[in-house]
Amino acid sequence: MHAERIRSLVAVTCACAVGGAWAAEAESILEQVTVTGTREQERLVETPASVGAVKAAEIAADKPAHPAQVMSQIPGAAVAVTNGEGHTTAIRQPFTTSPVYLFLEDGIPSRSPGFFNHNALYEINIPQSGGIEVNRGPSSALYGSEAIGGVVNVLTRVPPRKTELGGSVETGEHGWRRTLLSGGSGYENGGFRADLNLTRTDGWRDDTAYDRKSGTLRWDHFIGDSTSVKTVLGFSEIDQDTGANSPLIREDYRHDPTRNYLPIAFRKVSALRLSSSFEHETADALLSITPYVRDNSMDLLASFALRFDPSLAETQNQSYGLMAKWRRDFAPMRARLIAGIDLDVSPGSRRENRVDATTRGSGARQEFIAYTLGPRIYDYDVEYRGISPYLHGEISPTDRLRLTAGLRYDDMRYTFRNDFAAGVVRVGNSFYGQVGDTTVSFQRATPKVGATYALTPDTHLFASYNQGFRAPSESQLFRPSRATSRTSALALAQSAVELEAIRAEQFELGVRGVVAGVSYDLVAYDLTKRDDIVSQRDPETTRTITTNAGRTRHRGVELGLGAPLHRTVRFDVSMSYAWHDFEEWKTSQGDFSGREQASAPRFVSNTRLTWTPAGTVRAQLEWLRIGSYWLDDANTVKYGGHNLFNLRGNYALNPTWSLFGSIHNLTDKRYAESAQLSTGSTPVYSPGLPRTVIAGVEAKW
Structure with missing residues (x-):
């Protein structure tokens, strides 16, 4: 792409982001492009994958306080709040904290595959992003480990062509305060943009304050007519009291929801990412080289572990990586070949101490009110190294038919160095198994094939087959759970380092198009996951071990629909209906084969009615529906689901000032927000935010 075309794209993108925010019209699905399906900008209708998007204009207008407030606009994607901007995600999986999702920023993983964080979206500046794309289902053939449930790609905003400055200040209930500042400028050969997000809330429940400082700096520079360099720096500093997801017994959930059983829990996060992408493009070829560095650290007194394994962990990891890609287009049959390699070296460490907690009460209502730091139970360094070449090809035998295929090979290795000797660390009646210095490696080849077919100019079909996998993360391999005896601790530690990768495969069929002005995207999928990581009893020794076992099946239908009901009114809906079943699942807790998975609602939907009577006014009513789901894998108790209604509005006073x-x-x-069974099979519920009002003022120059 020549520099002139690049500058035109920048101008169009900026105009859409600014001018289209309150328009009733939306981009037709026939016009949409995606960069996540193939790492190349392509028309969505020629991408054999389920890719949903939230545009920059929608994010700028909505100003989400949490990723859940925008992610649900994508069919089949649901996010639940844990605390602050913490979250659990459900994309073709139950709501889970397991590492089955890959989070990207401009196509670069926000974290190393070896150091997964299910809260990774809070490390990215979502409210000031340039859009979100979600590729649903396995994508390991292009992105590698963790891309089983889906890939979430957060895009940065393009620099403006001329000088811009803007910002907003907002306030709300429960001590909510946020300032968003943005500015940038362009010059003959490029431009830059800087964004800053300062957020503070006292939390609506007791001892649930949250403080955030994050920012993004992007600089685009063009060299001649065919070369560009894009540099992105992103950072986040987060300090939060994490008892916000403290589950309550039903009585407190109904009548005292601000109560917090876990006030001592906290999380302090630091995340830094720097990348520079060099691209040289000619008429039929592209060379792309992107080096990057990352630095992540976290101090965590985990709320979810206080009842069975209380500890304070300090984890760190740095990353040094390179993503290189070569693409060549061929005139016959619009053929395209992409060859690339991803390199990642990520040294990290874990220093973890046992916590002695002061409590009152008992059972599911037990409160943790103070703590003292106990002896160290884990002290190790571990380095992740990944080498991953891949190939992707496309061809169009006819004008209507486009075929794609891809293959990726991942060679992953952990080098583990334990400051403790092999054996067991004992703290009172708790035992923590330790393995000696070792190397653990995983190799996996994952293919994909797909096809799109234009049935008519306005109706496009697609079908695909994808494989996915997930290698165990650092904590699953080298941080086994607490045991109650020396022999059990040793068995757990040894079984953890012998874990293998989880495997997945998916068949998918979809249709996209426009009929009578209504855009639609309908997809059916069948995803099977094998060799998940479970806790089982060894049949010979009867000791509990961690092992690969089981098979789960995830089937569903997803629908996205958008229609202008009137010149000033637009209707949009995103919904999914899915089954998440244990086909073969035996753990130390029992045999759950044939049952539904817990925390797996069948029905999820987001419906929006947007009214724009004038270019200065926008109002939106949103209806969120989460269906019922089981609280336990034995399917004995259900949560009935819920319906939520949200209202948003924007009013432009003049070209400079607006209210929202x-x-x-x-x-x-x-x-x-979540529900499960606790001690003694007692149902417990983490209450969601009550009616909350936020208001602010925004200025743009």
């Missing part, structure tokens, strides 16, 4: 506001949970309904 939102009301979350308009009807003030009591609902649970």
Whole structure:
């Protein structure tokens, strides 16, 4: 792409992001492009994958306080709040903290595959992003480990062509305060943009304050007519009291929802990412080289572990990587070949101490009110190294038919150095197994094939087959759970380092198009996951070990629909209906084969009605529906699901100043962000945010 074309693209993108924010019209699915499906900008209708997007204009207008407030606009994607901007995700999987998703920023993983964090979206500056794309289902053939449930790619905003400056200040209930500042400028051969996000809230529940400082700096520079360099620096500093997801017994959930059983829990996060992408493009070829560095650290007193394994962990990891790609286009049959390699070296460490907690009460209502730091239970360094070449090809035997195929090979290795000798660390009646210095490696080849077919100019079919995999993360391999005896601790530690990769495969069929002005995207999928990581009893020794076992099946239908009902009114809906079943699942807790998975609602939907009576006014009513789901794998108790209504509005006073506001949970309904069975099979519920009003003012120059 020549520099002139690049500059035109920048101008169009900026105009859409600024001018289209309050327009009732939306881009037709026939016009949409995606960069996540193939790492190349391609028309969505020629991409044999389920890719959904939230545009920059929608994010700028909505000003989400949490990723859940925008992610649900994508069919089949749901996010639940844990604390602050913490989250669990459900994309073709139950709501889970397991490492089955890959989070990207401009196509670069925000974290190393070896050091997964299910809260990774809070490390990225979502409210000031240039859009979000979600590739649903396995994508390991292009992205490698963890890309089983889906890939979430957060895009940075393109620099402006001329000088811009803007910002917003907002305030709301529960001590909510946020300032968003943005500015940038262009010059003859490029431009730059800087964004800053300062957020603070006291939390609506006791001892649930949250503080965030994050920013993004992007610089685009063009060299001649065919070469460009894009440099992105992103950082986040997060300090939060994590008891916000403290589950309550039903009585407190209904009548005292601000109560927090886990006030001592906290999380302090630091994340830094720097990348520079060099691209040289000619009429039929592209060479792309992107070196990057990352630095992540976290101090965590985990709320979810206080009842069975309380500890304070300090984890760190740095990353040094390179993503290189060569693409060549051929005139016959619009053929395209992409060859690339991803390199990642990520040294990290874990220093973890046992916590002695002061409690009151018992059972599911037990409160953790203070703690003292106990002896060290884990002290090690571990380096992740990944080498991953891949190939991707496309061809069009006819004008209507486009075929794609890809293959990726991942060679992954952990080098582990333990400051403790092999054996067991004992703290009172708790035992922590330790393995000696070792190397653990994984190799996996993952293919994909797909096809798109233009049935008519306005109707496009696609079909695909994809494989995925997930190698165990650092904590699963080298941080086994607490045991109650020396022999059990040794068995757990040894079984953990013998774990193998989880495997997945998916068949998918979809149709996209426009009929009578209504855009639609309908997809059916069948995903099977094998060799998940479970806790089982060894049949010979009867000791509990960690092992690969089981098979789960995930089937569903996803629908995205958008229609202009009137010149000033637009209707959009995203919904999914899915089954998440244990086909073969035996653990130390029992045999759950044939049952549904817990925390797996069948029905999820987001419906929006947007009214724009004038270019200065925008109002949107949103209806969120989470269906019922089981609280346990034995399928004995259910949560009934919930319906939420949210209201958002924007009003431009003049070209410079505008007002905005939102009301979350308009009807003030009591609902649970998550629910499960606790001690003694007692149902417990993590209450969601009550009716909350936020308002602010924004200026643009």
